[in-house]
Amino acid sequence: AQSVTQLDSHVSVSEGTPVLLRCNYSSSYSPSLFWYVQHPNKGLQLLLKYTSAATLVKGINGFEAEFKKSETSFHLTKPSAHMSDAAEYFCVVSEAQAGTALIFGKGTTLSVSS
Amino acid sequence: DTGVSQDPRHKITKRGQNVTFRCDPISEHNRLYWYRQTLGQGPEFLTYFQNEAQLEKSRLLSDRFSAERPKGSFSTLEIQRTEQGDSAMYLCASSIPRDGINEQFFGPGTRLTVL
Numbered sequence: 001a002q003s004v005t006q007l008d009s010h011v012s013v014s015e016g017t018p019v020l021l022r023c024n025y026s027s028s029y030s031p032s033l034f035w036y037v038q039h040p041n042k043g044l045q046l047l048l049k050y051t052s053a054a055t056l057v058k059g060i061n062g063f064e065a066e067f068k069k070s071e072t073s074f075h076l077t078k079p080s081a082h083m084s085d086a087a088e089y090f091c092v093v094s095e096a097q098a099g100t101a102l103i104f105g106k107g108t109t110l111s112v113s114s
Numbered sequence: 115d116t117g118v119s120q121d122p123r124h125k126i127t128k129r130g131q132n133v134t135f136r137c138d139p140i141s142e143h144n145r146l147y148w149y150r151q152t153l154g155q156g157p158e159f160l161t162y163f164q165n166e167a168q169l170e171k172s173r174l175l176s177d178r179f180s181a182e183r184p185k186g187s188f189s190t191l192e193i194q195r196t197e198q199g200d201s202a203m204y205l206c207a208s209s210i211p212r213d214g215i216n217e218q219f220f221g222p223g224t225r226l227t228v229l
Contacts, residue, residue, distance in 0.1 A: 004156075032215065032216070034217075036220075042222065043117075043118075043205075043220045043221055043222040043223065044157070044205070044207075044220040045220075046217060046219075049215070049217060051214070051215050090156050090157075092156075094216065100145065100147070100162055100170065100209075100216055101147070101159035101162065101170065101172070102147075102149075102157075102159065102207075102218060103159070104156030104157050104158070105156050106154070106155055106156050107154075107155070107156050
């Protein structure tokens with residue numbers, strides 16, 4: 001069965017410092033992995049996706065994530081946080097062979113202070 | 115705006131009443147999904163349509179819940195005899211798989227409060 005564990009429920013950083021949001025996954029097959037962001041009162045927006053083409057994936061707004069099969073991890077990073085990055089972030093796994101549902105982690109709240 | 119739209123955005127109802135939500139997907143997308151998100155949790159899958167056929171249901175979808183997509187375009191999600199535990203954000207998403215990738219695009223959600 002597939003599952004996602006987001007290791008931190010809340011991460012706080014200062015503006016201009018690096019961001020690291022941690023995610024581990026469990027999957028029986030080769031998974032597709034995603035990071036979504038949810039700003040207050042707004043819909044879920046796709047940040048980036050991994051689909052076995054390249055292990056280092058670049059997304060929007062300067063975010064990137066690295067797929068590490070040996071560690072079953074897909075951590076999200078950004079070199080320099082901006083105030084507008086404050087939001088809820090979800091790590092998501094999907095397996096084509098297991099159906100089409102996305103399996104979401106519980107989310108990590110990112111706070112950015114000035 | 116050509117994104118996924120949902121109506122209403124907010125719904126307050128009394129326990130025992132029926133409610134119905136609507137989702138309009140991105141026009142060329144053949145797949146449509148419903149998810150439920152409770153406070154402090156990630157979205158959980160409820161059900162999925164390919165065109166007008168409902169192909170998958172989660173065990174979360176009790177008998178009080180029914181979803182339809184009659185013409186393969188918009189979809190409705192009805193909850194009968196609402197309970198306080200049904201209070202949540204109901205999210206709709208749509209997709210059209212390309213090159214083996216099934217990227218889902220989400221609507222803004224309908225927030226249901228059951229009093």
